[in-house]
Amino acid sequence: MMGRGAIATAAQWIRESRYLTAFTGAGISVESGIPSFRGQDGIWNRYDPRVLEISYFRQHPEQCWKVIREIFYDQFLEAEPNEAHYFLADLERQGLLRYLITQNIDELHHRAGSRAVAEYHGNTRTLICTKTGQRVPANAVDLSDLPPLSPQGGVYKPDFVFFGETIPAEAAQSSQTAAQSCDTMIVIGSTGEVFPAAALPGIAKKFGARIIEINPLPSAFTAAISDLHIELNAVAACQALRDALDLPRGFPGMENLGTSEV
Numbered sequence: 001m002m003g004r005g006a007i008a009t010a011a012q013w014i015r016e017s018r019y020l021t022a023f024t025g026a027g028i029s030v031e032s033g034i035p036s037f038r039g040q041d042g043i044w045n046r047y048d049p050r051v052l053e054i055s056y057f058r059q060h061p062e063q064c065w066k067v068i069r070e071i072f073y074d075q076f077l078e079a080e081p082n083e084a085h086y087f088l089a090d091l092e093r094q095g096l097l098r099y100l101i102t103q104n105i106d107e108l109h110h111r112a113g114s115r116a117v118a119e120y121h122g123n124t125r126t127l128i129c130t131k132t133g134q135r136v137p138a139n140a141v142d143l144s145d146l147p148p149l150s151p152q153g154g155v156y157k158p159d160f161v162f163f164g165e166t167i168p169a170e171a172a173q174s175s176q177t178a179a180q181s182c183d184t185m186i187v188i189g190s191t192g193e194v195f196p197a198a199a200l201p202g203i204a205k206k207f208g209a210r211i212i213e214i215n216p217l218p219s220a221f222t223a224a225i226s227d228l229h230i231e232l233n234a235v236a237a238c239q240a241l242r243d244a245l246d247l248p249r250g251f252p253g254m255e256n257l258g259t260s261e262v
Helices: 003-016 054-059 061-078 083-093 108-112 169-181 199-206 234-245
Strands: 020-024 097-102 117-119 122-129 135-137 156-160 184-188 210-214 228-230
Touching: 003 184, 003 210, 003 228, 003 234, 020 083, 020 169, 020 199, 054 061, 061 122, 083 097, 083 108, 083 184, 083 234, 097 169, 108 117, 117 169, 169 199, 184 199, 184 234, 199 210, 210 234
Parallel strands: 020 097, 020 184, 097 117, 184 210, 210 228
Antiparallel strands: 122 135, 122 156
16 A cells, blocks of 8 residues: 555554554665665675574684674664654654564664664674673774684674574563554564564564554565555655654754663
8 A cells, every 4th residue: 555545544553552563674774774684785695694603603703703893893883873763763752652673783773762672683782702691882892803802711792693593582572572462563674584573563463453564565464464555665654654643853862862671
């Protein structure tokens, strides 16, 4: 469904919702300059995906870290939140959005000001010592000498989920609870192909939620569970929804206020 009708309907559902959640994938960050991992222009067409396999990382930490630093600590840090990230943060500030589940590890939701967030696949903000499990801020570690080592002699690993690792228990549980509790879920920029995260909109649907999908192309969700498909990119759709909702914009610097995360 396209055009003003879809935007008006989505805005009405957002206003009526008693427990609104959002679920975001790589497509929301493409317009911030972050490429998706899969697809014709995806990261895995340029790099060997084995660098994010936990068993390969343990065997070849220096080789993996060279690629990890280039992708996640050079390219990602240049990206800025876009209108879609700020729209969701402002929905939260206005008390309309109760919870945000993201598949992304780029921190752009956090930097836009969202705080009630489950970073389902972790984040680049912290590093974890593979020997002790201790976490430290990534910006406190020198990444010029690879692989980065902890004071205890362990190798630091980015605090996101590698292939072969399980989803962090707290993120998995809080996301499941939000999916079961919501009456409306906005799905933005997800292909619906990366599991177990992709199961969450289906859980929301099973528990009675209406699914608003924002995606310029059909996804695995579209025919299966979406009640409304807005066939626009994330920025255009969220700009239109902001106007339809007459949603005020957060003031500059507001994204730095508050530190609580659900």
